[in-house]
Amino acid sequence: MSERIKKWPGVELSAADLNEGKVTQTRFRPNAKYAWSAGEAMSRFLAELQNGRLIARTCHSCKRILFPPRMFCESCFRPTDEWTFIQDTGTIETFSISYLDTDAKRIPDPILVGVVSIDGASPKMGMMHYFGDMTKEQIRIGMRVKAVWRPWEERRGSVLDIRHFGPLKEDAK
């Protein structure tokens, strides 16, 4: 609405009108279910998450340590060479403070999300994840962080086996 227009012509619709079927609509819920084969690289990666470890692949051609691991090097287009464990610590590359949840509802405690480049992998290789045990005032780019693992019995071979990344102690002092 504006200064000059106080009411639009036509009938205003409310959410209730839609729910009560006053608007002609056709609804359909597709039966769409999938189970993706993780494949050679990600299967090992997920299994190692359950062990509380991060694993990468090396490419002998470009000398990079690729994380997340993959069976092919996208830069050299050749099969990667070896498995190698990397650390569960790293550096915040970028972050955002989310004041809305996935439903676009305002949340009282904002969610801290970002990308961590992992120690031991080649530069700019890491994970997107949540941050915890820190406030939105404390988080900053370049901050040193460490994975906070779920207890053994709660791990499912998923990226959520890491609960979040929290401050690394060397950074706290």
Place this chain on the structure above:
Amino acid sequence: MRVGIIGVGMTAFRPSTPEYSWKELMFEAASRAYADAGVDPRTEVDSFVTCAEDYYEGFGIFDEFTPDQIGGALRPVCTVTGDGLQGLANAFMQIQTGLIDIAVVEAHSKASDILTLEGIIEHGLDPIWNKPLGGHPFLIAGLEADAFLRKTRTSAKALAAVVAKNRKNALRNPLAAYAANVDAAQVLSSPERFTPLRALDIAAPADGGVVLVLASEAAAKRRHANPVWIRGIGWASDSPTLETRDWTQAAYAQLAAEMAYRLAKVRRPATEIDFAEVDDRFSYKELQHLEAVGLAKKGEAGRTVVKGGYDPGGALPVNVAGGSLGCGNVFEATGLHRAAEVALQLRGDAGSHQIDGVRVGLAQSWRYIPSATGAVAVLGAGQ
């Protein structure tokens, strides 16, 4: 400017591939194609075209996930939401612009990742007009098969002959997923599904990947390649509305063929084309498509297949590699698989299912249920 196929790469087609992710499957097909072409994708390929439908993949904006495993990271990449032959047409046109010397076309199926395949296919139906009816989506194939058989007076025996031929042909193709010594009697005694179609009339799903490397004539010459030429290519869509289609014939295939023949200067397809790879994901489709592209007169394809005319040693070998009935339904990779098989035959590289003395072959695709969309490519060997 002529455009040729200078590299062919395929994985084996398998009922499921739990050992591979879809990325790893694509990497294998791509690696094989680049080795075949002697091309380095990181420095020598100017454009990458992939073919995928998000609902088959199970996640949105699939094109974003394609570059790494085909060598296309930080390069021009695009995805055609369609069958592999439509992707081939796209790459063909890109080279024709003169902007691109070498282009790559990729298509794959990871159907084993889909837990509710019928649900995904059903989701392709019109949401207001057809979906509320429910019912299995393969009913549409039953409806079309019924109309086609009645109109052309084709017998159920002819459908059984298609199945027996293609499953047997697959025995000579080490990449095929469903090779078997099936005879017509076994097809005719398999359980009824969607009349007139029985269980064995329907191609079972498979996983697999196909990659082709294309080059302009000048680029092929520089590389001393011996290309299989894309002499003509065409595509067309009928109305998506089920109720206004001509159920008796595949108009999309006829129009696509006319376009391809015009480009290829093919005037009498039945005498100029030596062999064909056509979509047979339901047995009747092979016959309907052969009639639509002018390789059989209306009503004659069924009688010809029963007499063995489409056998590897027949007058017109059809689906010598086993078709989809023998190799498995690889969804959007189906048409590209057909083009790959035609290219290998024309090169003389089809191995134990090689047919002798072929110079011109036809590949035909259909975008599966519930579509009425298809493409046709005419490929030729030599100068």
